[in-house]
Amino acid sequence: MATGKGRIEFGSDFTGVYNNVVWGTGVLVAPFDGGIGFTSVNEGTFASTVDEDGGILAITTDTADNDNAALFAGPFKPSVGALWMEARFKYSNVDTSVFVGFCETLALDTPVMPAEFATATMTYNGSGGMVGLQYDVDGTTDDWRACMGDAAAGTGGSGTTGVRANATVTADRWVIARVILNADGSAECWLGDVGHISNNYPAMRLIKRFTAGVTPTDLFYAVLFAENRSGTARVLEVDYICGEAFRDWNPA
Numbered sequence: 001m002a003t004g005k006g007r008i009e010f011g012s013d014f015t016g017v018y019n020n021v022v023w024g025t026g027v028l029v030a031p032f033d034g035g036i037g038f039t040s041v042n043e044g045t046f047a048s049t050v051d052e053d054g055g056i057l058a059i060t061t062d063t064a065d066n067d068n069a070a071l072f073a074g075p076f077k078p079s080v081g082a083l084w085m086e087a088r089f090k091y092s093n094v095d096t097s098v099f100v101g102f103c104e105t106l107a108l109d110t111p112v113m114p115a116e117f118a119t120a121t122m123t124y125n126g127s128g129g130m131v132g133l134q135y136d137v138d139g140t141t142d143d144w145r146a147c148m149g150d151a152a153a154g155t156g157g158s159g160t161t162g163v164r165a166n167a168t169v170t171a172d173r174w175v176i177a178r179v180i181l182n183a184d185g186s187a188e189c190w191l192g193d194v195g196h197i198s199n200n201y202p203a204m205r206l207i208k209r210f211t212a213g214v215t216p217t218d219l220f221y222a223v224l225f226a227e228n229r230s231g232t233a234r235v236l237e238v239d240y241i242c243g244e245a246f247r248d249w250n251p252a
Contacts, residue, residue, distance in 0.1 A: 006081075006249065010035040010073040010222070011242025015055030018046040032057075032071075036241060039111050040069040049237055059236045061228050068097075068227035070111050071241055075219035078181045081246025085222040086178040092235035094137055094171045097227040101132015101179040101189070102220040113225050115147045115162070122162040124149030129214030131187040133177045133207065134162065135169065137229050142169045146189035146208035156187065156213025163208040168195025174239065176204055181220065185212035 012034040032038070042062035049056035061067045076083050087100050103114040105126030116123045117136035122145065124130065129150040135143070145162035148155050154162070176192035192204040214220075222243050226236035 003249075004247075006247045008076065008245040008247055009242075010244075011240065012036045013055045013240045014048070014057035014238060016048075018048050018057055034242070035073055037072050038070065039072065039106075039108050040067070041110055042067045044069055044233070054239060057238045059226065059238065061226065061234050061236075063228075063231060063233045065231040066227055066229070068111060068113060068225055069236065070106075070223050070225045071238065072106060072221045072223045073241075073243065074221035074245070076222070076245035077217060077219055077248050078185070079183050079216035080248045082183055083181040083220065083222070083243065083245045084178065085241070085243030086176065087224045087241040088174055088176045088239040089224065090172055090174050090237050091226060092171060092237075094142065094169055095228070095230045095232070096234045096236075097134075097136040097138070097225075097229055098236070099132055099134045099223065099225040100177040101130065101223065102181050103130040103132070103223055104128025104214070104218050104220050105130075106221045106223065111225070113227055114223070115149060117145060117162065121160055122147050122149075122154060122158070124152050124154060127151055129218055129220065131156070131181055131189070131210060131214060132179050132223075133165070133189050133191055143167055144169070144191055144193065144207070146210075148187060148210045148213045150214050156210030157208070158210065158213070165191050165193070165207045167191060167193040170194050178204055181214070183216055185214045185216040186210055187213070
């Protein structure tokens, strides 16, 4: 017996032209393909990076301290099938915070970074679940960290500090991140950074496999966040964001 389209695929290579597109506060109906949405705190601009191949979207934040911008897709329910998302991106300055992964809480008018790291402590924002890779210049030691949390606390083996990747943090160099959220609420975080090169490409390596730490029947957004940390506009260049989820066939 035939069934409908159960697989949900999302993503964009940003091969369109986005020069001088200015957004205001809140959700923007952006000219992106692949079901990718966008939201931000305060204003900023889009542009196309045209001196590199493959289609690259440049997102410039506003200039107030802690202004952020986020690409997102969803929401999705992991209990009906494992979710995965992947993104390739780089940031203009290490004075930036980035989160890539999944989060349950996403305010579409005033988005908040799902997780933030300051000094030696990870803060899990919001009341919902989250899992992903996080970099924050406010930490005493600059590094990418895998993290999972729910109800404002670390879960699944993340604890109060997250799990260090021992990565090479370098501005204006490509990073690849892949996050998998399984049907039982467990997850994996993979990272490819400039310090781990194979055949001239960043080789993704498993940073942490988390035990079940979020509620898989909850709804999650796939997100790529960037936030400035100095009251200066920062640029996040995105080569692609993509992923896959599954449809819930159970009757409402």
